[in-house]
Amino acid sequence: MxxxxxxxxxxxxxxxxxxxxxxxxxxxxxxxxxxxxxxxxxxxxxxxxxxxxxxxxxxxxxxxxxxxxxxxxxxxxxxxxxxxxxxxxxxxxxxxxxxxxxxxxxxxxxxxxxxxxxxVTDDRGGLPLLAPMSEVAGRMSIQAGAACLERIRGGRGVLLGGVPGVPPATVTVIGGGVVGTNAARMALGLGARVTVIDRSLPRLKELDALYGPALTTAYSTVDAIDSLVMASDLVVGAVLIPGAAAPKLVTREMVKAMRPGSVLVDVAIDQGGCFETSHATTHDDPSYIVDDVVHYCVANMPGAVxxxxxxxxxxxxxxxxxxxxxxxxxxxxxxxxxxxxxxxxxxxxxxxxxxxxxxxxxxxxxxxxxxx
The missing domain is CATH 3.40.50.720 (NAD(P)-binding Rossmann-like Domain)
Structure with missing residues (x-):
């Protein structure tokens, strides 16, 4: 051939x-x-x-x-x-x-x-050709989010890991799959306070066993998403339904209720995004602001590395x-x-x-x- x-x-x-x-x-x-x-x-x-x-x-x-x-x-x-x-x-x-x-x-x-x-699938129910880029995008989402939190980029002016005497940033990751796990790992490594939301109790148990008390887990409900998003400095959208459009889990009303300068990173943007206020961006112009909240929605994040x-x-x-x-x-x-x-x-x-x-x-x- x-x-x-x-x-x-x-x-x-x-x-x-x-x-x-x-x-x-x-x-x-x-x-x-x-x-x-x-x-x-x-x-x-x-x-x-x-x-x-x-x-x-x-x-x-x-x-x-x-x-x-x-x-x-x-x-x-x-x-x-x-x-x-x-x-x-x-x-x-x-x-x-x-x-x-x-x-x-x-x-x-x-x-x-x-x-x-x-x-493309595998015998464990995974997506083996999506996984490598999901690993990259999950890790990059925290790098991108940390940069967007800088005041010069419209963020709250918060350092992800804080310093002695100053608390770290609060990070919420919506989705506990490959993207979410890698995002959580990076955020924890930088010293942030991290919560992962997922609708699979077995997956939440796996994450709890993997990271212990360093990571907070939450079962996915509208109420849980609403309360955690409002309290977060950085929210990472890491939701995937294979082949289908991503569900809009964070509404416009939730975005409006976030603190000014908070950051949303939508890794699900390739599948339409999981925030109602998301639209695809490029590395040329990666972020925009809606209701004083910074959105980073680059559709080919791994292309940067x-x-x-x-x-x-x-x-x-x-x-x-x-x-x-x-x-x-x-x-x-x-x-x-x-x-x-x-x-x-x-x-x-x-x-x-x-x-x-x-x-x-x-x-x-x-x-x-x-x-x-």
Missing amino acids: LVGVPKEIKSHEYRVGLSPAAVRELCARGHEVVVETGAGAAIDFSDAQYESAGARLAPNAGAVFTQADMIVKVKEPQPDECRMLKAGQILFTYLHLAPDPVQAGLLRDSGAIAIAYET ARTSTVALNNATIPFVLALADKGVRRALYEDAHLSAGLNVHEGRITHKAVATALDADYTPVEEALGL
Whole structure:
């Protein structure tokens, strides 16, 4: 199979779909790889490294899309990229279609086979291709939130960990999954007072056993969210429903009741965000203020630490990339139910139920789409 790697074009997105090491794995299995010139240059993956690994270079994205049987990316394809896709071509990347009907429509029109990293599953009920970036985003959420608490950025002027004689900041994390756990870990490490809210009692028990009295846990109710958000200096939204739009757990009224200069970091913004006042931002202009509350809603947070993120992502994606290349898409999906859970669009049809529901679109089961 010929695998193509275009350069990412989303604002301040420096990650790359395949590292030179991943390219070498594919070439060692007899596959061909074509990489757009400069695709990894921003994170010190040079064209020479890709050529040494066995790849051919292409002068632009158009040349990559024209040649490749499978496109491997990081972020969701932008409209111009969607229009370059061909019928039957495999696209393997993050899609986050639930809040993005425009992208969904373009992918359906292309006739391509779009597999989303974020809905691939594993035998433990996890999301193995989302987890690495969730780890990065969870840890970064505290860095970003701490910076936004600085007065020059509109914050309350509070140091996250405090100093002797001055209490630390109060941090609430909504969601105890991968993002939330990593956010809590970072906030605790910096000395903040941290509460994690989740609706799973078993998960709260796991977090309690892991962190002990250093961490406060709370069962998720409207009342608990309301009271904790109002008392917080920093709130991290770390909610995920695979494939679906994130629920709006923090209302406008709750935001209005927060103290001026408090900070909201919405890591769920890729799925539409879990705060009613959220809208996606970029690294160019990452934050804005509503009702005197600072909002940080960058939709590709891990792109800021692109080298770490690329290597972590490739460690997780390469087994699936190899399976698709070795077996072809139909056999690979048939033999691996976890990979088939990642199929979101197949030749014009939506094949993930949560995505179809969020988009109010017709749903076609994977088995029917593949003719199994």
